[in-house]
Amino acid sequence: MVSIGLPPVTTTTREFHGMAQRVLGEVAARHSSSSRPASHPARELAKRIKTRICDPTSSAAADAAFTLIAKSALSTPERLGTLEAVAREIGDDWSDDATSFLDVTIAMGRLQCVMRRICQQERAMRPETMNGRCLLLIPSQESHTFGVCILEELLRTLGWETELIRVESIDFLEKRLDKAQVDIVCFSWTNAALASIAGDCVKAVERIPASTRPAIISGGHAAGQNPAWLVRLGVDYVCDSIHVALQIADIHLRELRADLALPDMRHAPQDTRP
Numbered sequence: 001m002v003s004i005g006l007p008p009v010t011t012t013t014r015e016f017h018g019m020a021q022r023v024l025g026e027v028a029a030r031h032s033s034s035s036r037p038a039s040h041p042a043r044e045l046a047k048r049i050k051t052r053i054c055d056p057t058s059s060a061a062a063d064a065a066f067t068l069i070a071k072s073a074l075s076t077p078e079r080l081g082t083l084e085a086v087a088r089e090i091g092d093d094w095s096d097d098a099t100s101f102l103d104v105t106i107a108m109g110r111l112q113c114v115m116r117r118i119c120q121q122e123r124a125m126r127p128e129t130m131n132g133r134c135l136l137l138i139p140s141q142e143s144h145t146f147g148v149c150i151l152e153e154l155l156r157t158l159g160w161e162t163e164l165i166r167v168e169s170i171d172f173l174e175k176r177l178d179k180a181q182v183d184i185v186c187f188s189w190t191n192a193a194l195a196s197i198a199g200d201c202v203k204a205v206e207r208i209p210a211s212t213r214p215a216i217i218s219g220g221h222a223a224g225q226n227p228a229w230l231v232r233l234g235v236d237y238v239c240d241s242i243h244v245a246l247q248i249a250d251i252h253l254r255e256l257r258a259d260l261a262l263p264d265m266r267h268a269p270q271d272t273r274p
Contacts (some may be wrong), residue, residue, distance in 0.1 A: 013096050034091040045072055046085045053086065053110045056103065062113040069114065070121070076157045079118050084150050084242055087111055108146060131159035132183040135214070137173070137201055139194045140166045147220070148188040151242050155249065170200045177208060183256060184249050187235075188220040195222065199233055205232075206234040215252050217245055 045068065052058065052065040068078050090107050093099040099107075136152050138145055152162050163180070167173050185205050189198050198218075205216055218227075218235045219242075227238035237248050 008140065009045060014072070041072075042074070042078065042082060045069065045074075046082050046089070049082065050086045050089055053107045053114075054090070054099075054103065056106075057148075057230075062110040065110065066114045066117050069118065077154055080115065080150050080154050080157070081243070083111055083115055084147065086151075093124050112146060115150065115153065116246060119156075131161075132249070133161045133181065134163075134184045134186060134249065135176075135180055135182045136162060136164040137167050137187045139189055139197045139201075140168050141194060141197075142189055142191065143167075144190045144220075145188075147242065148186070151186065151188075151219075154242065154246055158246070158250070160249070162232070167197065168199055170197075170204055173201060173204050175208070177204060181212070182214045183253055185214050186217045186219070186245065186249075187223075188218070189223060190221040192222045192225060194227075195229075198222070198230075200232065200269060202233040202235055215256075217248055219245055 048068055049065045052068065055061050071248055072079070074082065086243065087108065090099070090111075094101070094104045100151060113137050134152075134155055138148055148164065152164050155162050165173075165176065187198065187201055202216060202218075205214065208214070215236045216234065217237045217239065218230050219239055221240075223230060223238055224240040227235075230238050232256065237245075237252075239245050239248065
């Protein structure tokens with residue numbers, strides 16, 4: 001297994017023709033050069049949005065939060081990243097017993113409304129040419145879906161063709177995988193009690209022939225608790241950050257296409273003689 005910086009990224013020792021090592025090498029380079037704190041304006045905006053979203057006395061909290069972010073100079077990916085940061089802070093408050101379950105539920109519902117309005121506003125500006133294809137999976141019993149929804153929208157803004165499905169059964173997933181031609185499968189789960197269906201989903205992807213098998217990226221709280229188990233099952237990358245997941249998807253797709261274009265040259269022994 002390989003880990004880089006913070007947040008961690010784990011990959012199998014099995015190579016995608018050496019691709020996993022190349023992907024992680026570039027992710028590590030990007031991470032070390034760009035792992036700076038968020039800009040002061042973005043941090044301040046996140047604080048203001050959280051204040052509006054968590055206001056128990058407001059009947060127009062979502063509208064107020066949307067107005068704040070819509071007036072900002074941030075790009076769509078930056079806006080969605082800001083919402084992710086707010087969601088993390090709300091989750092931290094819940095973990096620290098600083099807020100009630102009811103307040104968290106209301107706040108996350110409002111945040112979801114803001115996200116939908118941002119996406120509706122930007123939908124007409126999405127790239128005409130699709131980049132890659134990604135299938136995003138969540139167990140049907142999973143109740144925390146905001147993070148994977150943010151990931152899907154970020155992928156779309158970057159030109160990816162995406163499909164988000166709730167896995168009702170492994171038979172359903174296998175039939176969908178038979179029809180889909182995807183480059184990456186992203187699987188998110190936050191509850192350790194869903195480990196069984198998580199494992200079955202990975203095994204379903206693993207049954208795809210090696211020549212067409214997509215890479216598997218896993219994330220979510222439960223995935224981060226036991227990355228070694230997921231790696232043994234066949235997950236290729238385990239990460240706990242949407243930002244790093246996007247980097248992996250981007251670099252992996254570029255490396256995959258380079259391999260398909262020049263398979264012999266990329267893997268031929270290099271002559272290092274002077």
